[in-house]
Amino acid sequence: MYDGSYIPIFPEGASTFAGHVDLLYAYLIVVSVVFTIPIVMAIFAFSVMYREKEKFATPEEIHGSMVLETVWSFIPFVVSMTIFIGGALVYFEQYTPPEDGMEVYVVGKQWMWKIQHPTGQREINELHVPVNTNVKLTMTTEDVLHSFYVPAFRTKADVVPGRYTYLWFNATTPGKYHLFCAEYCGLNHSGMIGWVYVMSQEEYAAWLSGNTSGQTPVEMGKDLFETKLGCASCHAGGPAQRGAKLEGIFNTDVKLVGGATVKADENYIRNSILNPASQVVEGFQPIMPTFKGQVTEEQLNALVAYIKSLSPSAAASTGSSTAASNMAADKPAANTAANSAAKTPAANTSANKQPAKATKQ
C-alpha cells in the first residue's frame, strides 16, 4: 500500500503495449516543447525588443508573408499527421486482440465489476491473471455505461448495455495494479474500483484452484462448502435446510427417489455436485443446482474430502482422488485421512445434530 514516501509523477507500465503508449506520450511532449519554446521565447523577445518607446507610435506596416504562412501551415500539418499515424499504430495494438488468449468475462454493474474466468472462478472487483499471457476481456454491463480502466496497462474500454465490448492485454510484470471505472455511472462511481493481480504462472494456477493459502483439501473443501460455493445455505441445517444432511453420510447406503439404493462413496458425492438431478435422495425435492463448470477438479476433490471428513469412519476409508487431476495435489492420501480424523469432531460441532427432515418447498 502507499506509504507516503514518494509523490508519484509517472505511472508504472505493466503491459506489452504500455511502453508504446509511453513512447507516443514522450513524442507528443517533445513536439509540444519544440513548438512551445520558440513561440514563448519569441513572445518574450518581441515583447522586450519592441516595447513601446514612444506613445501612439505607428510601426512599420507588415501585412503578412505567403511563404511564412505556407511554412507554418505545412509543418504543423505534417507533424500532426505523424502524431495521427503514431496514435493509429498504438491504437491498432490496443484494440486488436490476438487470436489466442485467455478469455475472461466482465460484467459491470452499479457499482462493482463482476469477473468470471473460463474455469468458473468468479471475482468481484478483482482480476487475477497470469503474467506474460494474452488475456482477452469480453465485457458488458447490466445497467448503465461504465468503463474498464487499468492505467498500468494503458488501456480502457467502455462497457455498453445490450452489447459486448472487448479489451485485451498481456501483462509483463507481476504486481498489483489499480482498476478503475472510468465512465460516470452514478452514486458510487468513485467506489467502483479494484485491483488487477498479475501473478506468475504457478501462483496463478494455485490461485485458480483456490489453494492460495496452502490449505489442505479438507480445509479448502470446508471453505468452499461454507463460503465460496454456498453449499451450507441448504445443507448446514437450520430453518433453511433443504438438502440432505451430510454428516455421517459417507459410505452409507442412501435411498433415492424412484426406489434405488446407492452407496454414498466418492463417486456419489462427485455426481451429486455435478449432476444432482440424477440422484435425488428420497424425501427431498430436486432443487439443487448443478455446479458443473463452476468447480475445478481440485475443488471437487476438496469437497469430497471435506464431506468424507464429516463421517467418523472417514479415517478408515482409502479415499483418493476420484478423477485424475491436472493440478497436482500435494497432500498424500494419508495426510488427508489424518487431517480428516483430526477435523471430524470439529466438523461435527458445526453441523446440525438433528435428523434431517424432509422439507417441502
Added chain:
Amino acid sequence: METAAAIHTGSNSSPKLNYLTNGSTLRSWLLTKDHKRIAIMYLITVSVFFLMGGLYAATIRLELLTPASDLLQTATYNKVFTQHGILMIFFFLIPSIPAILGNFLLPLMIGAKDLALPRINLLSLYIYWIAGILALIGLMEGGVDTGWTFYAPYSTTFSNSYVMLVGLGIFINGFSSILTGLNFIVTIHTMRAPGMTWFRLPLFVWAHYAVSLVMVLGTPVVAITILLMAVERVAHVGIFDPAIGGDPILYQHLFWFYSHPAVYIMVLPGMGVVSELIANFSRKRIFGYEFVAFSSIAIAVFGFLVWGHHMFVSGQSVYAGLVFSFLTMVVAVPSAIKMFNWTATLYKGSISFDTPMLYGLAFMGLFLIGGLTGLFLGAIGLTVHLTDTYFVVAHFHYVMVGGQVIAYLGGIHYWWPKITGKMYSEFWSKVSAMLVFVGFNLTFFPQFILGYLGMPRRYAAYPEELQVLNIFSTAGASVLGVGLVMPVGYLIHSLFFGKEAGDNPWLLPGLEWRTSSPPPTENFEVMPVVTWEAYDFGEESGLDIEGARQGETRPATVV
C-alpha cells in the same frame, strides 16, 4: 454621409446623453431595443452564473483535498460537478463573449446604429433569463447528478434527479444562442457602413461571424437530443434503451455532434478578442489578416466533423475512430496558424503592457498548452489511456479558462472604458491578472500529471498516493479564485470613482473608438464612412497622433 472627423483622445466633457443615461426607468431597460443595454444586462446575468459556477468549483477542489469522500456525500458531490459544468458551459461560456462583447461591439465596429434585428436580440435575452431561472429552480429543488453530458441510459432511466427541469432550461437556452447567432450573421451581411468591406472588418467581427454559423447550425441538434432524452425519460419508448432495441451510443453521437462545435462556440470569440488585443496593443495590423480571418471559418466548419473524438473508447468502430482522429489533427492546424500570426504581429510592433495586453499574451501561452494537449487527446492510441481522466479535465480547462475566460477578462478590461466611460485601477487589474495566471497554472498543470497517472474524472474519492498533486491543485484554485473575484471589486469601484476614460484612451483606429465613451444610443453622431484598412494606426485612418501626444495623457500605467 461625411467622413468621421479626426478624433482626439480627449475626454467627452460635455454631458451629452449616452446609452446609459438615455432613459433611466426600469422599463426603459427591460424593454430596450438598444444592443448596448442588452449587452449590459447580459453582463450582469452572466457574471452571476459565473460566480455560482465558481462556487461549485471551489467546493469540488475542497472535497478533493482529501482522498476520501469526506467533505460531501458522494451523491452531493456528483451534483456539484454536474452543476459546475452545466452552469459554466451553458450559462457562462457559451453566451459570455458573444452576448456581451459581441452584442455591444458588433454594430459599433461595423459602423451601424444597432444590430439588424434588435427585437430578436431582446428576445434572446428574455429566453436566456427564462432558461436560467428554470435551471436554477431545478438546482434548488435538488439538482442533477448526471454529469453535464447527460449520458443515456443513466440520465434516461437511472438518475433520480431533476433532469427534466434542468434539461428544459438548457433546451430553452439553446434558442437564445441560435437567435444571437442569427442576428450576428444578418448584421454582418447587411449593416456594414459604407466602405467597410469584408476585408476591412476587425478580426473580432470575423470571429463572431464564424461562431454564429456554429451557433445557428449546431445548437438545434442538442435541442433535439435533449428532447429525445426527455421523452425517453418520461415515456420509456426505448430509443436509447437496448433492452427494447435502442442504442445508447446514438445518444452520444447526437450529443457530441453539437457539443464539440460548442467548444468552438466558446473559444472562437475569445480568439477574436485576442486578435484585437494583440493588434491594438502592438499598434500593428495582425500579421496574415486574411489567414486569421479564414482560419476562424475553417475552425467553425471542421469543428462539425470531429465529434467522434469524444467517443474513442465508447464502443464505436475502429475505423470511425481513425477518421475522427485524422480530422481532429486537421482541425488543429488553423489554430496553430493563428498562434503563429499573433506572434508575428508582435514583431516590430510598439507594444504596451496594459492589462488587456497581459491577458492577450496570457491567452497565447495558455491556449498553446491547451491546444497542444488537445493533440495528445486526438492521438487515438494515447487517448485510450487518457480519456475520462484528469488529463482531459486539465486540457479543457486550459482551453476554456486559460483560453476563453482569459480572453473574456481581457476583452472586458479592454472595452471597459468604451462601455462605461471610466478607467479602472491599472495596478489592481495587473495584480488580479497575475493572480489569475499563476493560480490557473498551479490549479490545472498538476492535473495533467494526475491524468496520466490514471486518476479518473468525476471521482469524489481517489487513491491516496494522488493526494499531494490534488493539494497543489486546490492551492492553485484558491489563488485563482481570488484573482477572478477581484475584478468585481475594482471594476465596480471604477464606475463610481474611476477616472474619465475619454473617447479613445489608447488612440486606436477601430470604429468603436471613434465615438464617445460611453457611446450615444444611436452609436455615432455622424455615421462613418470607411476609407482605411483594418488596423491602420497611421494618420490615413484619421487618427490625430500629434494632437494626442501634445495634448491629452493616457491613463497612467502603473507597473
Added chain:
Amino acid sequence: MSTHTHDHSHHRGLQHQFDNMGQQEESVSIGMWLFLAQEIMFFGGMFTAYLVYRSRFPMAFAAGSNHLDVVMGFVNTLVLIVSSLTMALTVYYAQKSNRTMQVVMIVLTMIFGATFLGVKAVEYTDKYNHGLVPVSGLNKRIPADEHAAPGGHDAKPEPGSPAVAEEHSNPRGEFQWHEYEIIEHTIAKQKADPNGHYLTAAEKVGYMSDPATLTLDKDKFRDKVRIFYFIYFMMTGLHALHMIIGLGLMLWLGWKAFKGTFNADYYMPVEMSGLYWHFVDIVWIFLFPLLYLLGRHFLHELGK
C-alpha cells in the same frame, strides 16, 4: 427574390436601425433563411435517428409503415402542396397590391392547413384506438373481459390494417402489435436461403429468441416496431407543431393583409411567411415517403 430600386427611407414600415427598405428586406430575408437552416438541423437529428434504426431494423419499419394509412397520408401531401400554391399566390397578389385576393388566398391556405391537421387528428385517433401509440397508457384501454365486436367497423379487414388488434384486450393501454406474417415470411426466406440478404445482421439477433435458429421472439419484434412508431409520432408531431405555428402566423398575416398593410412596395412579411410555409411543406414531402411508403411490396408478395 424581388429587388427594389427606389428609396424607401421614410416608408412607414422601415425600422429605426435600417437606412432604407432594401437593407431591411435583405436583413429579414437572410434572417429567415438562417432560421430555416437551423430548423433543418433540428429535424435532422430525428432524421438521423430514423436512418440509424431503419438501416438496422428494416423489416420492423416496413411492418410498422404498412399500418399507416397511405390514403390519408397522400391526401395530406396533396393538401399541403395545394396550400403551398395558395401561399405562393398570396405573395403574388401582395405584389400586385390586390388586397381581396391576398386575404382569400391566406384563408384558403389556412383551410388547407387546418385540413392537414384534421386528417392528422383522425390518424392519431386511429392509432390510439388500435394500440399503436408507443407509450404505455396512451392507448385506448380495452378491459380484459371485453372483446371488441367490430360493430361499427368493417367486417372485412383492409389489407394491412391491424383489424386483428381489435380482438385483443388492452387493459393498461399498452402498445399492441400482433401482425407477424411478413416477418415470418421473410425469416422463412432467410432460412431457405442462408446466403441471401433478407435480414440485416442486427435483425438476425434483434428479433430472435435464438439467433442460431432464427426463432422469432414476438416481443422483441414488437419492440422494434414500437421504435418505428415512436419516430413516426415524434417526427409528424414536431411537424404538426410547426404547422400549428404556421397557422398562427397565417392568422396574423391575414389580419394585416385585411388591413391593407401589404402592397407592391411592402410585402416582405408575406414573402417571409411564405418561406416558412414552404419549409413546413417540404419537411412533409420528406416525411411522407420515409414513413408511409416503406415495405409496400411485401403486401403484394403476400397477395394482400
